[in-house]
Amino acid sequence: MVVLLVSEGVFGRSVYILAGAFVFLSIDEWLALHERFERSAQIDWQILYLPLICVAGIAWLRVFYVLRHDRLALASHVDRRRVALVRRPSAGG
Secondary structure, three states: OHHHHHHOOOOOHHHHHHHHHHHHHHHHHHHOHHHHHHHHHOOOHHHHOHHHHHHHHHHHHHHHHHOOOOHHHHHHHHOHHHHHHHHOOOOOO
């Protein structure tokens, strides 16, 4: 997704924040860091990660705001099946 956004010319901080969040969450899932944090802090990991999720959510909304006029880009992020419908030529020609 980030590669598509960068190739579309959306070079805002939001894209890089999302990329960083996705990389961190991938590494976290791979190494089960959230479980370690939860045990050591004795707080549910959902509470610990709430600030990260809020920042990523705001960045996600910002990306949607920047792409609000590009229906193909928005459709590709919302639902991959809609991209085929958008690109399909009309029956009339």
